[in-house]
Amino acid sequence: MISLALHGLRGGLGRTALLAALGYAMRELGERVLLVDMSPDNLLGLHFNLPLDQRDGWACAELQGRPFGEPIYEVLDGLCLMPFGEVAQERLDDLGAYQQPEVWRTRQTALAEHFDWLLFDLPHPVAAEATRGFDTDMRILVAEAEMTSHVLLGRQPVERYDLLLVNRFDPASSLQSDVVMVWRDLFRNQLPLQLVHRDEAFGEAFASKAPVGHYAPQCLASRDVQSLAVRCLARRQA
């Protein structure tokens, strides 16, 4: 089993929709996937048709002293999901060590026999410094080809990551093309770069409560995410 997390340079980069799409694409390739929502926003389940008023999740279970591992939803054959659940703001502190790498390392070991992939949806990066140190086998850094991402990228130790994923790329934008060209030059031999194109289908898919690969399998973004999934599988087989 390989664990993977999408790290954000900032919030609002579309990581949750990307992770949902990546999990779906991996499952289409025959992999057994578990998606874990680590964000108190509790949005990941909505990408897989869980009801809006679904409030239970692993964080709720933890606060109530229930064992780890429930609730878990098999949203498609071979694709399971653990929502975070709805937790009141004042109780989030009681979760304490929920992002500690050692806690999750033990849990990952327990899950290893059931899944090929464990995908984590990490919370907003500014709200949780701990996410930077969150420990997974594959670490993908998500950015957009714009200047906020560029400036923040300059402050990151890029060698910590396996891949720089540029989301919502618009090739018609001269600024975006320039930024990607500069990144390819800056990070050559350090950090491979992969693009996911800007695509209205991402928003429409979420509105339809489905991952983009399910909603519009032939769209550009779906094909980009399929490439990403193949790349991840190649890494697993290597």
Add this chain to the structure above:
Amino acid sequence: MMAGKADPSDRSDDIAQLRQYLAMPALSYQDISMMVGVQQALQRWPLLGESCMASLGNAAVEQPEKHETLRP
């Protein structure tokens, strides 16, 4: 095309084929158009230029001499 290869010479099949044809796998290749494009981008967008001044400045200093002959 090999997606994600950071070195432009690895991304280009034509360069790979040229290397194979000449039996010179270590043939040094400098993507002049990309170098020019990067320089133009850094001039076009002042913040991009300012942020990259240090790192690209060092890279320019560290350019090995053998690349000189390939420059226009």
